[in-house]
Amino acid sequence: MTQDTNETATLELRDISRRFGSRNVVDGLSLRLHAGQVTCLLGPSGCGKSTTLRIAAGVDQQTTGHVLINGELVSGDGQHLPPESRGIGLMFQDFALFPHLTVAKNVGFGIARDPNRDVRVRELLGKVGLEDFGDKFPHQLSGGEQQRVALARALAPRPAVMLMDEPFSGLDNRLRDTVRDATLELLKSEGTAVLMVTHEPEEAMRMADQIALMRDGRIVQSGAPYNIYNSPVDRRAAAFFSDIN
Ligand code: ADP
Numbered sequence: 001m002t003q004d005t006n007e008t009a010t011l012e013l014r015d016i017s018r019r020f021g022s023r024n025v026v027d028g029l030s031l032r033l034h035a036g037q038v039t040c041l042l043g044p045s046g047c048g049k050s051t052t053l054r055i056a057a058g059v060d061q062q063t064t065g066h067v068l069i070n071g072e073l074v075s076g077d078g079q080h081l082p083p084e085s086r087g088i089g090l091m092f093q094d095f096a097l098f099p100h101l102t103v104a105k106n107v108g109f110g111i112a113r114d115p116n117r118d119v120r121v122r123e124l125l126g127k128v129g130l131e132d133f134g135d136k137f138p139h140q141l142s143g144g145e146q147q148r149v150a151l152a153r154a155l156a157p158r159p160a161v162m163l164m165d166e167p168f169s170g171l172d173n174r175l176r177d178t179v180r181d182a183t184l185e186l187l188k189s190e191g192t193a194v195l196m197v198t199h200e201p202e203e204a205m206r207m208a209d210q211i212a213l214m215r216d217g218r219i220v221q222s223g224a225p226y227n228i229y230n231s232p233v234d235r236r237a238a239a240f241f242s243d244i245n
């Protein structure tokens, strides 16, 4: 992937740092995301991935640096737009659907005033292979099905940016592959820019157009998955990937 300089990024993190106490948990991190591309923020536990994602979402605030969406400043220089005003979709491991609402109502939740809501809900349920599940309740669905509903719900308002933190880690191995494939297909068909956090190299290799390899609050290498896999920047990066067979 080329590191463009001119094209406006859908999401740009510009020299972000986040200090907790005396420690910079995120330390001068910059990242650019583009429509239709999945970027995986990959690194070992504790390296600052979730903090970075939370800053991009606006549920946490950087100590220094800027967050831009479609070229507009959303956080920095004394400004801070809340998550709901950023045009983003969020998905975490703990994706909690509304238990008292049907699947269709869950998916339509964020677009209640859209006159085309029902069409959009049907379209999304079709895309995640759950067209016949609209009238069911969450407890009647498997974990993988619930996950797909959560994804459809997050994408319903057509967010420019989708932020996902280890979204598949709650699923068992048997389900994970199927849900990953369905997720990737849906994200691609929607053309959303995606930032997905994972600590699993294999998952990043499978999902990403671009991997940003993170360590100790910084990005140590970024690029296409096969480039990172074939030409790791140092021994630690190589070791991190060595478990993939
Ligand atoms: P990752 O998602 O890569 O596992 P995190 O971003 O969750 O890493 O955390 C990075 C480091 O920052 C960890 O050492 C964690 O304990 C610390 N940290 C995260 N949130 C806070 C907080 N609110 N207060 C203090 N330390 C925190």
Ligand code: MG
Pocket (backbone or CB within 6 Å): 049, 050, 051
């Ligand atoms: Mg995390």
